């Protein structure tokens with residue numbers, strides 16, 4: 642998760658994706674946790690009440706609502722909300738670019754290990770590909786072995802350590818990166834419907 646302090650600006654463009662996909666590694670999932678297919682939609686301000694509650698529950702230094710609002714207005718940023726029966730069960734966001742950057746990814750505690758994180762990560766990586774990114778990077782707390790595990794599963798590798806990056810807890814961030822060329826076709830989400838409404842794609 643990216644710590645705050647970076648300005649986001651611009652205009653939001655929409656992207657709709659209904660993830661009905663097996664995400665990376667899913668084919669090997671026999672006997673593993675049950676997958677819950679979620680609907681992924683571009684985040685809107687109306688999602689922020691539920692998003693905010695999850696954010697505050699999960700992160701010691703949560704993004705304030707105004708930071709999400711800034712991200713939603715940014716030309717270079719995409720945030721998605723995961724819905725299960727109309728309830729927000731997760732969200733994820735990315736800054737696009739030659740080197741795309743995952744800003745945040747979170748799944749409600751009650752919905753973990755059901756491949757929702759995988760569906761969102763697969764969507765973000767697919768988005769990065771479609772926007773021509775060469776690589777995708779992110780920061781993760783050094784103590785957050787769960788998140789590191791999902792990132793490794795998707796082919797991210799640690800490339801640097803940022804000491805004291807999470808200032809409040811004086812915790813280091815591990816920077817992880819994935820070369821997009823290695824996002825092979827076999828790994829990509831098998832979405833039944835994935836429509837890009839972004840004319841820039």
Ligand SMILES: CC(C)(COP(=O)(O)OP(=O)(O)OC[C@H]1O[C@@H](n2cnc3c(N)ncnc32)[C@H](O)[C@@H]1OP(=O)(O)O)[C@@H](O)C(=O)NCCC(=O)NCCS
Nearest residue numbers: 642746747748753754755756757758759781787788790791
């Ligand atoms: C990280 C997070 C998004 C994963 O979401 P999820 O929907 O539970 O993950 P998935 O079910 O898609 O799991 C995919 C893989 O991640 C790894 N993983 C997920 N949860 C794990 C856990 N508790 N322990 C170990 N590995 C785990 C496993 O490799 C798993 O594959 P498997 O289920 O086949 O073993 C979720 O745990 C979360 O929201 N954590 C708190 C917020 C956070 O830390 N965000 C990341 C900030 S950088």
